[in-house]
Amino acid sequence: MEHRIERIKKLLHAQSYKLTPQREATVRVLLEREEDHLSAEDVYLLVKEKAPEIGLATVYRTLELLSELKIVDKINFGDGVSRYDLRKEGAAHFHHHLVCMECGTVEEIVEDLLEDVEKIVERDWQFKVKDHRLTFHGICRKCQQKELE
Amino acid sequence: MEHRIERIKKLLHAQSYKLTPQREATVRVLLEREEDHLSAEDVYLLVKEKAPEIGLATVYRTLELLSELKIVDKINFGDGVSRYDLRKEGAAHFHHHLVCMECGTVEEIVEDLLEDVEKIVERDWQFKVKDHRLTFHGICRKCQQKELE
DNA sequence: AAATCAATTGAGAATCATTCACAAATTATA
DNA sequence: TATAATTTGTGAATGATTCTCAATTGATTT
Numbered sequence: 001m002e003h004r005i006e007r008i009k010k011l012l013h014a015q016s017y018k019l020t021p022q023r024e025a026t027v028r029v030l031l032e033r034e035e036d037h038l039s040a041e042d043v044y045l046l047v048k049e050k051a052p053e054i055g056l057a058t059v060y061r062t063l064e065l066l067s068e069l070k071i072v073d074k075i076n077f078g079d080g081v082s083r084y085d086l087r088k089e090g091a092a093h094f095h096h097h098l099v100c101m102e103c104g105t106v107e108e109i110v111e112d113l114l115e116d117v118e119k120i121v122e123r124d125w126q127f128k129v130k131d132h133r134l135t136f137h138g139i140c141r142k143c144q145q146k147e148l149e
Numbered sequence: 150m151e152h153r154i155e156r157i158k159k160l161l162h163a164q165s166y167k168l169t170p171q172r173e174a175t176v177r178v179l180l181e182r183e184e185d186h187l188s189a190e191d192v193y194l195l196v197k198e199k200a201p202e203i204g205l206a207t208v209y210r211t212l213e214l215l216s217e218l219k220i221v222d223k224i225n226f227g228d229g230v231s232r233y234d235l236r237k238e239g240a241a242h243f244h245h246h247l248v249c250m251e252c253g254t255v256e257e258i259v260e261d262l263l264e265d266v267e268k269i270v271e272r273d274w275q276f277k278v279k280d281h282r283l284t285f286h287g288i289c290r291k292c293q294q295k296e297l298e
Numbered sequence: 299a300a301a302t303c304a305a306t307t308g309a310g311a312a313t314c315a316t317t318c319a320c321a322a323a324t325t326a327t328a
Numbered sequence: 329t330a331t332a333a334t335t336t337g338t339g340a341a342t343g344a345t346t347c348t349c350a351a352t353t354g355a356t357t358t
Contacts, residue, residue, distance in 0.1 A: 016334095017334085017335095018324095018325065018326080018334070018335075020324080020325080020334090020335065020336080022335085022336070023335095039315090040315080040316080041315080053336095053337075054336090054337080055336070055337040055338065056316090056337090056338095057316090057317075057318085057336080057337070057338080057339095058335080058336060058337070060315095060316065060317075061317095061335085061336085064317095074227065076225045076227060078223065078225060080314075080315070080344085080345075081314095081315070082315085082316090098270070098274060098276045100276075101279060107274065107276070109270070109274065113266050113269060113270075114266065116265070117262050117263065117266065117283075118285070120262065121247070121258070121262075121285060125247060125256065125258065125290075126290040126293070127247045127249075127256070127285065127287055127288070127289055127290065128287045128288040128293055129285045129286075129287040130250060130286055130287040130288065131285070131286040131287070132283065132284065132285045132286065133282065133283070133284045133286070134266075134281065134282070134283045134284075135281065135282045135283075136267070136270060136276065136278045136280070136281045137278075137279055137280040137281065137282070138276055138277045138278040138279040138280070139276070139277040139279065140276055141274075141275040141276065144275070144277055165305095166305085166306095167305070167306075167353095167354065167355080169305090169306065169307080169353080169354080171306085171307075172306095188344090189344080189345080190343095190344080202307095202308075203307090203308080204307070204308040204309065204310095205308090205309095205345090206307080206308070206309080206310095206345090206346075206347085207306080207307060207308070209344095209345065209346075210306085210307085210346095213346095229315080229316075229343075229344070230343090230344070231344085231345085299358100300357105300358085301356100301357085301358075302355100302356080302357075302358095303354105303355095303356085303357100304353105304354090304355090304356100305352105305353085305354075305355095306351105306352080306353070306354085307350105307351080307352065307353080308349105308350100308351090308352095309348100309349100309350100310347100310348090310349105311346105311347080311348080311349105312345105312346080312347065312348090313344105313345085313346070313347080314343100314344090314345080314346090315342105315343090315344085315345100316341105316342080316343085316344100317340105317341080317342070317343095318339105318340085318341070318342085319338100319339095319340085319341090320337105320338095320339105321336105321337100321338100322335105322336080322337085322338105323334105323335080323336070323337095324333105324334080324335070324336080325332105325333085325334070325335085326331105326332095326333085326334095327330100327331085327332085327333100328329100328330085328331075328332100
Protein backbone atom coordinates (compact mmCIF):
# COMPACT_ATOMS: atom_id res chain seq x y z
CA MET A 1 0.00 0.00 0.00
CA GLU A 2 2.67 2.49 1.06
CA HIS A 3 4.62 1.50 -1.97
CA ARG A 4 1.75 2.40 -4.26
CA ILE A 5 1.22 5.69 -2.51
CA GLU A 6 4.88 6.47 -3.08
CA ARG A 7 4.54 5.69 -6.75
CA ILE A 8 1.56 7.99 -7.09
CA LYS A 9 3.40 10.68 -5.19
CA LYS A 10 6.20 10.47 -7.72
CA LEU A 11 3.76 10.66 -10.61
CA LEU A 12 2.28 13.81 -9.16
CA HIS A 13 5.65 15.39 -8.45
CA ALA A 14 6.76 14.60 -11.98
CA GLN A 15 4.09 17.04 -13.13
CA SER A 16 4.80 19.36 -10.20
CA TYR A 17 1.65 18.59 -8.31
CA LYS A 18 1.74 18.05 -4.60
CA LEU A 19 0.47 15.08 -2.67
CA THR A 20 -1.44 17.08 -0.10
CA PRO A 21 -3.04 15.35 2.90
CA GLN A 22 -6.41 15.64 1.20
CA ARG A 23 -5.13 14.04 -1.97
CA GLU A 24 -3.41 11.32 0.00
CA ALA A 25 -6.57 10.54 1.94
CA THR A 26 -8.47 10.30 -1.33
CA VAL A 27 -5.92 7.99 -2.86
CA ARG A 28 -5.98 5.80 0.25
CA VAL A 29 -9.72 5.41 -0.04
CA LEU A 30 -9.35 4.40 -3.66
CA LEU A 31 -6.69 1.86 -2.75
CA GLU A 32 -8.70 0.40 0.09
CA ARG A 33 -11.78 0.06 -2.07
CA GLU A 34 -10.06 -1.00 -5.23
CA GLU A 35 -12.67 -3.59 -6.07
CA ASP A 36 -15.51 -1.12 -5.94
CA HIS A 37 -16.57 1.45 -8.45
CA LEU A 38 -17.09 4.49 -6.31
CA SER A 39 -18.81 7.67 -7.33
CA ALA A 40 -17.36 11.02 -6.31
CA GLU A 41 -19.98 11.21 -3.60
CA ASP A 42 -19.03 7.75 -2.32
CA VAL A 43 -15.38 8.74 -2.20
CA TYR A 44 -16.26 11.96 -0.46
CA LEU A 45 -18.13 10.20 2.32
CA LEU A 46 -15.32 7.70 2.84
CA VAL A 47 -12.63 10.35 2.85
CA LYS A 48 -14.63 12.35 5.34
CA GLU A 49 -14.17 9.52 7.84
CA LYS A 50 -10.41 10.03 7.70
CA ALA A 51 -10.36 13.78 7.15
CA PRO A 52 -13.66 15.34 8.16
CA GLU A 53 -12.74 18.82 6.99
CA ILE A 54 -12.42 17.86 3.36
CA GLY A 55 -14.73 19.51 0.85
CA LEU A 56 -16.64 17.82 -1.93
CA ALA A 57 -15.09 20.09 -4.53
CA THR A 58 -11.63 18.98 -3.47
CA VAL A 59 -12.59 15.37 -3.97
CA TYR A 60 -13.87 16.20 -7.45
CA ARG A 61 -10.69 18.12 -8.20
CA THR A 62 -8.51 15.31 -6.97
CA LEU A 63 -10.36 12.68 -8.94
CA GLU A 64 -10.16 14.86 -12.04
CA LEU A 65 -6.43 15.26 -11.53
CA LEU A 66 -5.84 11.55 -10.98
CA SER A 67 -7.88 10.93 -14.07
CA GLU A 68 -5.74 13.23 -16.18
CA LEU A 69 -2.63 11.49 -14.93
CA LYS A 70 -4.19 8.15 -15.84
CA ILE A 71 -3.93 6.95 -12.28
CA VAL A 72 -7.64 6.41 -12.17
CA ASP A 73 -10.15 5.88 -14.95
CA LYS A 74 -13.44 7.70 -15.03
CA ILE A 75 -16.25 5.44 -16.12
CA ASN A 76 -19.92 5.76 -16.65
CA PHE A 77 -22.31 2.84 -16.48
CA GLY A 78 -25.31 4.83 -17.63
CA ASP A 79 -26.79 5.83 -14.31
CA GLY A 80 -26.12 9.55 -14.19
CA VAL A 81 -22.93 9.28 -12.11
CA SER A 82 -19.26 9.05 -12.97
CA ARG A 83 -17.35 6.36 -11.20
CA TYR A 84 -13.64 6.22 -10.56
CA ASP A 85 -11.52 3.15 -10.85
CA LEU A 86 -7.83 2.79 -10.03
CA ARG A 87 -5.70 1.50 -12.84
CA LYS A 88 -4.08 -1.79 -12.04
CA GLU A 89 -0.35 -1.64 -11.29
CA GLY A 90 1.45 -1.16 -14.55
CA ALA A 91 -1.58 -1.85 -16.72
CA ALA A 92 -1.27 -0.25 -20.12
CA HIS A 93 -4.95 -0.65 -20.79
CA PHE A 94 -8.12 -0.07 -18.99
CA HIS A 95 -9.78 -3.22 -17.71
CA HIS A 96 -13.24 -4.35 -18.71
CA HIS A 97 -16.49 -4.64 -16.81
CA LEU A 98 -19.37 -7.04 -16.52
CA VAL A 99 -22.49 -5.28 -15.33
CA CYS A 100 -25.32 -7.52 -14.16
CA MET A 101 -28.69 -6.30 -15.37
CA GLU A 102 -30.43 -8.07 -12.51
CA CYS A 103 -28.54 -7.13 -9.40
CA GLY A 104 -26.27 -4.36 -10.65
CA THR A 105 -23.04 -6.00 -9.51
CA VAL A 106 -19.95 -4.99 -11.44
CA GLU A 107 -17.22 -7.53 -12.02
CA GLU A 108 -13.85 -6.70 -13.48
CA ILE A 109 -11.91 -8.40 -16.20
CA VAL A 110 -8.22 -7.66 -16.06
CA GLU A 111 -7.26 -9.77 -19.07
CA ASP A 112 -6.81 -7.79 -22.24
CA LEU A 113 -9.04 -9.82 -24.62
CA LEU A 114 -9.05 -7.03 -27.18
CA GLU A 115 -5.62 -7.42 -28.75
CA ASP A 116 -6.97 -8.97 -31.93
CA VAL A 117 -9.87 -6.57 -32.20
CA GLU A 118 -7.56 -3.59 -31.81
CA LYS A 119 -5.33 -4.87 -34.57
CA ILE A 120 -8.33 -5.13 -36.86
CA VAL A 121 -9.48 -1.63 -36.00
CA GLU A 122 -6.02 -0.16 -36.59
CA ARG A 123 -5.69 -1.94 -39.89
CA ASP A 124 -9.19 -1.63 -41.35
CA TRP A 125 -10.18 1.76 -39.97
CA GLN A 126 -6.73 3.29 -39.80
CA PHE A 127 -7.55 4.43 -36.31
CA LYS A 128 -4.70 4.63 -33.83
CA VAL A 129 -6.09 3.09 -30.66
CA LYS A 130 -4.90 4.68 -27.42
CA ASP A 131 -7.45 3.31 -24.99
CA HIS A 132 -10.74 1.50 -24.85
CA ARG A 133 -13.86 1.02 -22.83
CA LEU A 134 -15.57 -2.32 -22.93
CA THR A 135 -18.57 -3.19 -20.82
CA PHE A 136 -20.77 -6.23 -21.12
CA HIS A 137 -24.31 -6.09 -19.88
CA GLY A 138 -25.92 -9.36 -18.97
CA ILE A 139 -26.67 -11.77 -16.17
CA CYS A 140 -24.04 -12.70 -13.62
CA ARG A 141 -23.49 -16.21 -12.40
CA LYS A 142 -25.37 -15.74 -9.15
CA CYS A 143 -28.46 -14.34 -10.82
CA GLN A 144 -28.47 -17.14 -13.36
CA GLN A 145 -28.58 -19.62 -10.49
CA LYS A 146 -31.39 -17.72 -8.82
CA GLU A 147 -33.44 -17.90 -11.98
CA LEU A 148 -33.29 -21.69 -11.91
CA GLU A 149 -34.72 -21.97 -8.42
CA MET B 150 -37.86 5.85 -44.27
CA GLU B 151 -41.64 5.41 -44.08
CA HIS B 152 -41.06 1.71 -43.78
CA ARG B 153 -38.88 2.19 -40.72
CA ILE B 154 -41.38 4.52 -39.14
CA GLU B 155 -44.02 1.85 -39.64
CA ARG B 156 -41.84 -0.71 -37.98
CA ILE B 157 -41.28 1.51 -34.99
CA LYS B 158 -45.00 2.25 -34.83
CA LYS B 159 -45.64 -1.45 -34.57
CA LEU B 160 -43.04 -1.88 -31.86
CA LEU B 161 -44.72 0.84 -29.86
CA HIS B 162 -48.21 -0.54 -30.40
CA ALA B 163 -47.02 -3.97 -29.37
CA GLN B 164 -46.42 -2.50 -25.90
CA SER B 165 -49.56 -0.38 -26.18
CA TYR B 166 -47.77 2.90 -26.62
CA LYS B 167 -48.96 5.41 -29.18
CA LEU B 168 -46.96 6.98 -31.95
CA THR B 169 -48.05 10.53 -31.25
CA PRO B 170 -47.07 13.35 -33.61
CA GLN B 171 -44.39 14.44 -31.16
CA ARG B 172 -42.93 10.97 -30.97
CA GLU B 173 -43.05 10.62 -34.73
CA ALA B 174 -41.27 13.94 -35.21
CA THR B 175 -38.60 12.79 -32.78
CA VAL B 176 -38.13 9.49 -34.56
CA ARG B 177 -37.89 11.28 -37.90
CA VAL B 178 -35.09 13.47 -36.61
CA LEU B 179 -33.24 10.40 -35.40
CA LEU B 180 -33.68 8.72 -38.77
CA GLU B 181 -32.53 11.77 -40.70
CA ARG B 182 -29.47 12.18 -38.55
CA GLU B 183 -28.65 8.54 -38.16
CA GLU B 184 -24.92 9.10 -38.55
CA ASP B 185 -24.77 11.61 -35.75
CA HIS B 186 -24.76 11.10 -32.03
CA LEU B 187 -27.26 13.64 -30.87
CA SER B 188 -27.81 14.77 -27.32
CA ALA B 189 -31.35 15.27 -26.03
CA GLU B 190 -30.85 19.00 -26.47
CA ASP B 191 -29.72 18.51 -30.07
CA VAL B 192 -32.76 16.39 -30.80
CA TYR B 193 -34.99 18.94 -29.13
CA LEU B 194 -33.73 21.78 -31.31
CA LEU B 195 -34.13 19.74 -34.48
CA VAL B 196 -37.60 18.54 -33.58
CA LYS B 197 -38.59 22.10 -32.80
CA GLU B 198 -38.04 22.96 -36.47
CA LYS B 199 -40.75 20.48 -37.44
CA ALA B 200 -43.01 20.88 -34.43
CA PRO B 201 -42.28 24.16 -32.63
CA GLU B 202 -44.67 23.47 -29.78
CA ILE B 203 -42.83 20.44 -28.50
CA GLY B 204 -41.42 20.56 -24.99
CA LEU B 205 -37.98 19.43 -23.90
CA ALA B 206 -39.45 17.06 -21.34
CA THR B 207 -41.36 15.28 -24.06
CA VAL B 208 -38.19 14.75 -26.02
CA TYR B 209 -36.54 13.30 -22.94
CA ARG B 210 -39.54 11.08 -22.33
CA THR B 211 -39.59 9.89 -25.90
CA LEU B 212 -35.89 9.12 -25.95
CA GLU B 213 -36.23 7.26 -22.69
CA LEU B 214 -39.11 5.24 -24.10
CA LEU B 215 -37.29 4.43 -27.33
CA SER B 216 -34.35 3.43 -25.24
CA GLU B 217 -36.39 1.01 -23.17
CA LEU B 218 -37.76 -0.54 -26.32
CA LYS B 219 -34.20 -0.92 -27.63
CA ILE B 220 -35.01 1.20 -30.65
CA VAL B 221 -32.28 3.62 -29.69
CA ASP B 222 -29.24 3.16 -27.54
CA LYS B 223 -28.27 5.68 -24.92
CA ILE B 224 -24.55 6.27 -24.87
CA ASN B 225 -22.17 8.38 -22.95
CA PHE B 226 -18.77 9.39 -24.22
CA GLY B 227 -17.69 11.00 -20.97
CA ASP B 228 -18.69 14.59 -21.60
CA GLY B 229 -21.61 15.05 -19.23
CA VAL B 230 -24.30 14.41 -21.85
CA SER B 231 -26.20 11.32 -22.91
CA ARG B 232 -26.38 10.72 -26.62
CA TYR B 233 -28.94 8.70 -28.48
CA ASP B 234 -28.20 6.40 -31.33
CA LEU B 235 -30.67 4.51 -33.48
CA ARG B 236 -30.09 0.79 -33.62
CA LYS B 237 -29.30 -0.47 -37.08
CA GLU B 238 -32.10 -2.37 -38.83
CA GLY B 239 -32.28 -5.80 -37.30
CA ALA B 240 -29.01 -5.51 -35.41
CA ALA B 241 -28.90 -7.81 -32.43
CA HIS B 242 -26.03 -5.96 -30.92
CA PHE B 243 -25.05 -2.43 -30.33
CA HIS B 244 -22.43 -1.13 -32.70
CA HIS B 245 -19.05 0.20 -31.60
CA HIS B 246 -17.53 3.64 -31.63
CA LEU B 247 -14.20 5.22 -32.42
CA VAL B 248 -13.82 8.51 -30.61
CA CYS B 249 -10.99 10.74 -31.80
CA MET B 250 -9.14 12.34 -28.89
CA GLU B 251 -7.95 15.19 -31.12
CA CYS B 252 -11.01 16.38 -32.98
CA GLY B 253 -13.80 14.59 -31.15
CA THR B 254 -15.25 12.91 -34.24
CA VAL B 255 -17.16 9.72 -33.61
CA GLU B 256 -17.03 6.94 -36.19
CA GLU B 257 -19.18 3.86 -36.06
CA ILE B 258 -18.25 0.25 -36.50
CA VAL B 259 -21.16 -1.93 -37.47
CA GLU B 260 -19.21 -5.17 -37.65
CA ASP B 261 -19.55 -7.34 -34.58
CA LEU B 262 -15.86 -8.06 -33.81
CA LEU B 263 -16.68 -9.29 -30.34
CA GLU B 264 -18.02 -12.75 -31.06
CA ASP B 265 -14.89 -14.49 -29.85
CA VAL B 266 -14.49 -12.27 -26.83
CA GLU B 267 -18.09 -12.86 -25.81
CA LYS B 268 -17.59 -16.60 -26.02
CA ILE B 269 -14.61 -16.34 -23.73
CA VAL B 270 -16.51 -14.21 -21.25
CA GLU B 271 -19.45 -16.58 -21.20
CA ARG B 272 -17.21 -19.58 -20.74
CA ASP B 273 -14.59 -18.27 -18.31
CA TRP B 274 -16.72 -15.90 -16.25
CA GLN B 275 -20.02 -17.70 -16.61
CA PHE B 276 -21.61 -14.39 -17.44
CA LYS B 277 -24.55 -14.45 -19.83
CA VAL B 278 -23.88 -11.58 -22.23
CA LYS B 279 -26.94 -9.68 -23.38
CA ASP B 280 -25.37 -6.54 -24.78
CA HIS B 281 -22.12 -4.64 -24.88
CA ARG B 282 -20.58 -1.23 -25.12
CA LEU B 283 -17.24 -0.89 -26.84
CA THR B 284 -15.56 2.42 -27.49
CA PHE B 285 -12.03 2.99 -28.66
CA HIS B 286 -10.34 6.25 -27.87
CA GLY B 287 -7.51 7.26 -30.13
CA ILE B 288 -6.52 9.26 -33.17
CA CYS B 289 -8.60 9.17 -36.33
CA ARG B 290 -7.12 8.94 -39.79
CA LYS B 291 -7.47 12.63 -40.56
CA CYS B 292 -5.76 13.75 -37.39
CA GLN B 293 -2.92 11.30 -37.95
CA GLN B 294 -2.33 12.90 -41.32
CA LYS B 295 -2.42 16.38 -39.83
CA GLU B 296 0.25 15.40 -37.33
CA LEU B 297 2.61 14.53 -40.17
CA GLU B 298 2.35 17.93 -41.80
C1' DA C 299 -70.77 11.93 -33.11
C1' DA C 300 -70.70 12.45 -27.89
C1' DA C 301 -68.98 10.48 -23.61
C1' DT C 302 -65.37 8.26 -21.26
C1' DC C 303 -60.95 6.94 -19.57
C1' DA C 304 -56.20 6.46 -19.92
C1' DA C 305 -52.11 8.07 -22.03
C1' DT C 306 -49.54 11.97 -23.28
C1' DT C 307 -48.15 16.59 -23.31
C1' DG C 308 -46.05 21.45 -22.15
C1' DA C 309 -44.42 24.51 -18.78
C1' DG C 310 -41.98 25.42 -15.19
C1' DA C 311 -40.26 23.97 -10.85
C1' DA C 312 -37.27 20.71 -8.59
C1' DT C 313 -33.37 17.72 -8.30
C1' DC C 314 -28.97 15.97 -8.84
C1' DA C 315 -24.13 15.85 -10.21
C1' DT C 316 -20.56 18.69 -11.23
C1' DT C 317 -18.01 23.07 -11.67
C1' DC C 318 -16.89 27.70 -10.46
C1' DA C 319 -15.36 31.80 -7.79
C1' DC C 320 -12.86 33.55 -4.31
C1' DA C 321 -10.86 34.47 0.00
C1' DA C 322 -8.18 31.88 3.33
C1' DA C 323 -4.80 28.35 4.23
C1' DT C 324 -0.97 25.67 2.99
C1' DT C 325 3.22 24.41 0.69
C1' DA C 326 7.76 24.69 -1.31
C1' DT C 327 11.45 27.81 -2.07
C1' DA C 328 14.39 31.74 -1.74
C1' DT D 329 10.98 34.17 7.82
C1' DA D 330 9.16 36.31 3.49
C1' DT D 331 7.38 35.28 -1.04
C1' DA D 332 4.87 33.30 -4.66
C1' DA D 333 2.31 29.72 -6.35
C1' DT D 334 -0.89 25.87 -5.25
C1' DT D 335 -4.42 24.11 -3.05
C1' DT D 336 -8.36 24.24 -0.21
C1' DG D 337 -13.34 24.82 1.79
C1' DT D 338 -17.55 27.08 1.26
C1' DG D 339 -21.36 28.19 -0.95
C1' DA D 340 -23.19 29.76 -5.09
C1' DA D 341 -23.81 28.75 -10.05
C1' DT D 342 -24.49 25.76 -13.81
C1' DG D 343 -26.26 22.26 -16.76
C1' DA D 344 -28.57 18.03 -17.63
C1' DT D 345 -32.33 15.47 -16.47
C1' DT D 346 -36.62 14.43 -13.97
C1' DC D 347 -40.82 15.59 -11.76
C1' DT D 348 -45.49 17.69 -11.01
C1' DC D 349 -49.74 18.77 -12.50
C1' DA D 350 -53.35 20.67 -15.01
C1' DA D 351 -54.71 20.67 -19.79
C1' DT D 352 -54.89 18.11 -24.15
C1' DT D 353 -55.15 14.34 -27.02
C1' DG D 354 -56.24 9.66 -28.59
C1' DA D 355 -58.53 5.56 -28.75
C1' DT D 356 -62.78 3.16 -27.38
C1' DT D 357 -67.47 2.52 -26.25
C1' DT D 358 -72.11 3.90 -26.58
